[in-house]
Amino acid sequence: MDGRTKAASGIGEPRRGRPRSEAAERAIRGAVVRLLEDGVPLGDISIERIARTAGVGKATIYRRWSDKEELFVEILREIEPPEPELPGTSARDDLVVMLESVRVRGLAQRSSALLHNVLAQMKSHPKLWAAYVATVIDPRRATVLAILRRGIAGGEIRDDVDIDLVNDLVVGPMLVRAVMRPHAPLPDGLAERIVSTALDGLRPPAASERRP
Secondary structure, three states: OOHHHHHHHOOOOOOOOOOOOHHHHHHHHHHHHHHHHOOOOHHHOOHHHHHHHHOOOHHHHHOOOOOHHHHHHHHHHHHOOOOOOOOOOOHHHHHHHHHHHHHHHHHHHHHOHHHHHHHHHHOOOHHHHHHHHHHHHHHHHHHHHHHHHHHHHOOOOOOOOOHHHHHHHHHHHHHHHHHHOOOOOOOOOHHHHHHHHHHHHHOOOOHHHOOO
16 A cells, blocks of 8 residues: 555544543533532533633533533433442342442432432433433343343243333332432341342242142
C-alpha cells in the first residue's frame, strides 16, 4: 500500500479530536452534585449552569453526554451502591443477592438526603425518569428474569408459572419496604426470608407428590 492509498484509507493518520480530560469530567460531575447538595431543583439545573459551576464550556459537556438527563443518570448510578456480583450457584442464591442489593439501596436512600430527594424529583421529569428506568431499573429487572428462567431450567421453580408475575412476587415485598414504607424495618436476613418464602410455593412437587 503506497502513501496515497494510506492517506485515502486513513490508516496511519493521527486520531482527530481532543483527548478526554479526566479533570474536566470530575469537575462536571462534582458541579452537578454540588448543585444538588445546595438544594437546586433538577428542573433548574441546565447545561449552562453546570458548565458555569464546573468552570468548563458547554461543548466540553456535550462531547461527553448528549444531554443533562444522560449526565444525571450516570451520576445517580455512581451515587447508588454498585451492582452485585451473582454467585451463580443456584437461582435461590442469586435471588438473595439481588434482593439484598435492593435492601442496601433502600438503606442508602434513607441515609442520603441527596439520593432520596433526587429520586423523588425525577418522577416529575418524564424524560429523566424514562432514562433512569431504561438504564438502571430495566437492566435489574432483566437480571432477575434471567435468574428465574435458569431456576425453571434447573428444576428449582415450577415451569408453569408466569415469570413476570414471579418477579413481582419476589422483588415486590422488598420494594414495598425499601421505597413505599420508608419507616418499615430492613433488617439483615430479610432477603433470605423473602426468597425462601416465595420459593417454597414455587418449588416443583416431588415425584411422590405428583398426580398419577
